Amino acid sequence: xxxxxxxxxxxxxxxxxxxxxxxxxxxxxxxxxxxxxxxxxxxxxxxxxxxxxxxxxxxxxxxxxxxxxxxxxxxxxxxxxxx
Amino acid sequence: xxxxxxxxxxxxxxxxxxxxxxxxxxxxxxxxxxxxxxxxxxxxxxxxxxxxxxxxxxxxxxxxxxxxxxxxxxxxxxxxxxxxxxxxxxxxxxxxxxxxxxxxxxxxxxxxxxxxxxxxxxxxxxxxxxxxxxxxxxxxxxxxxxxxxxxxxxxxxxxxxxxxxxxxxxxx
Numbered sequence: 001x002x003x004x005x006x007x008x009x010x011x012x013x014x015x016x017x018x019x020x021x022x023x024x025x026x027x028x029x030x031x032x033x034x035x036x037x038x039x040x041x042x043x044x045x046x047x048x049x050x051x052x053x054x055x056x057x058x059x060x061x062x063x064x065x066x067x068x069x070x071x072x073x074x075x076x077x078x079x080x081x082x083x
Numbered sequence: 084x085x086x087x088x089x090x091x092x093x094x095x096x097x098x099x100x101x102x103x104x105x106x107x108x109x110x111x112x113x114x115x116x117x118x119x120x121x122x123x124x125x126x127x128x129x130x131x132x133x134x135x136x137x138x139x140x141x142x143x144x145x146x147x148x149x150x151x152x153x154x155x156x157x158x159x160x161x162x163x164x165x166x167x168x169x170x171x172x173x174x175x176x177x178x179x180x181x182x183x184x185x186x187x188x189x190x191x192x193x194x195x196x197x198x199x200x201x202x203x204x205x206x207x208x209x210x211x212x213x214x215x216x217x218x219x220x221x222x223x224x225x226x227x228x229x230x231x232x233x234x235x236x237x238x239x240x241x242x243x244x245x246x247x248x249x250x251x252x253x254x255x
Contacts, residue, residue: 030179033179036246036249039249041246042178044177
């Protein structure tokens with residue numbers, strides 16, 4: 001089985017204004033590896049996934065998922081529809 | 084203000100070429116790395132055509148050998164600038180290790196297949212063409228050079244096509 005793994009590292013990074021290089025240095029990889037992760041070209045090891053989650057202070061499942069994450073626009077639209 | 088001597092001008096001209104900076108970067112394992120998608124194909128193509136010529140016709144031996152050596156020489160440059168980082172000196176992370184693992188697995192598979200085919204072919208040629216011992220020896224040494232060319236070229240070829248280049252964006 002070769003399941004797709006989706007992530008929202010780019011979203012967390014953009015939200016906090018962190019460069020790829022800063023994140024890469026914090027978790028001990030090269031900046032290009034963060035780029036490949038964000039593009040979905042590479043599945044991280046459990047160790048790297050946990051390091052990235054710990055860096056952002058969230059649970060691993062908030063960053064990585066077997067199903068695509070809902071887009072920010074969809075979440076905002078849903079929040080706007082809620083009375 | 085002091086005037087520059089001839090030696091100073093010579094030093095400036097060498098620095099202008101960028102070679103000292105490149106050598107320094109290579110020593111620290113931080114030279115630029117590229118997705119070399121075409122150069123390994125040219126390298127393997129030259130070496131393969133060379134092997135075919137030198138095995139097919141004794142008259143074309145030196146032409147074939149020259150093409151093989153040009154391919155071999157180009158092949159030695161590929162690991163320096165290709166996407167696969169060296170075993171030591173550079174900062175290698177899990178992505179680099181996976182790319183290297185996949186590339187060398189493909190390389191060993193290709194070399195194994197070519198070696199088996201080549202050994203059978205050489206045996207058949209030796210018998211059918213009634214090669215002398217020196218002829219067989221030349222073919223065998225050329226085959227070794229061809230396999231070394233594969234060893235240096237195929238990992239770069241595989242890694243360059245298996246991954247897509249990534250932009251540097253805001254990495255500064």
